[in-house]
Amino acid sequence: KRDSKGLIHAYGGELKELIIKDEELKSKILSEVSYKHECSDRNACDVELLMVGGFSPLEGFMDKKEYESVIKSNRNTKGLLFGLPIVFDTNNESLKVGEKILLTYKKQKLAVLEISSKWEPDKSIEAKFCYGTNSMDHPAVKMIFHERGRYYLGGKIYGFELPNRDFPCKTPREVRALLPANFDVVAFQCRNPIHRAHY
Secondary structure, eight states, X not given: OBOTTSOBOOGGGSOXXXXXXXXXXXXXXXXXXXXXXXXXXXXXXXXXXXXHTTTTTOSEEOOHHHHHHHHHHSBOXXXXXXXXXXXXXXXXXXXXXXXXXXXXXXXXXXXXXXXXXXXXXXXXXXXXXXXXXXXXXXXXXHHHHHTSOSEEEEEEEEEOOOOOOSSOOXXXXXXXXXXXXXXXXXXXOOSSXXXXXXX
């Protein structure tokens, strides 16, 4: 199916942009915050992708039920394909379900996370299901065990501002505005600069 501009619909049917523009609503949400959490580089990237709709149709980080569904079947509980779970990690034991926490990054107030789920994942199972191995020689497995925190948090994101970047990043909406109408477009995404193997 295509929309009125001749583009296929965003994944899941709707582009979910989570940045709040209403200043009163921002102030209200900030007044309900109980804790400030500094994001890792990886956390900040995931928060940014959620805010701009890069992880549509998600409206926040996956809860335990969604996480377990994705690591075992590569699909969320609604049947949509997700190759990897989208989770927020922390070592903070005191954070509780129901709390709102302010997510900061390099002196910026990125977003507020309303915690709906908190759990201690079995990282061995996650690595095996997601990457087919528990070997620390695999960089993503090493990341799960040595970079991610002990706990995962799921919950809705209320976006405030995007991280400042040294390089330009177009949002999904901006990319979609450049696409030709009524054509199928194949996109190739890689985790690093294009190199010989990609060619």
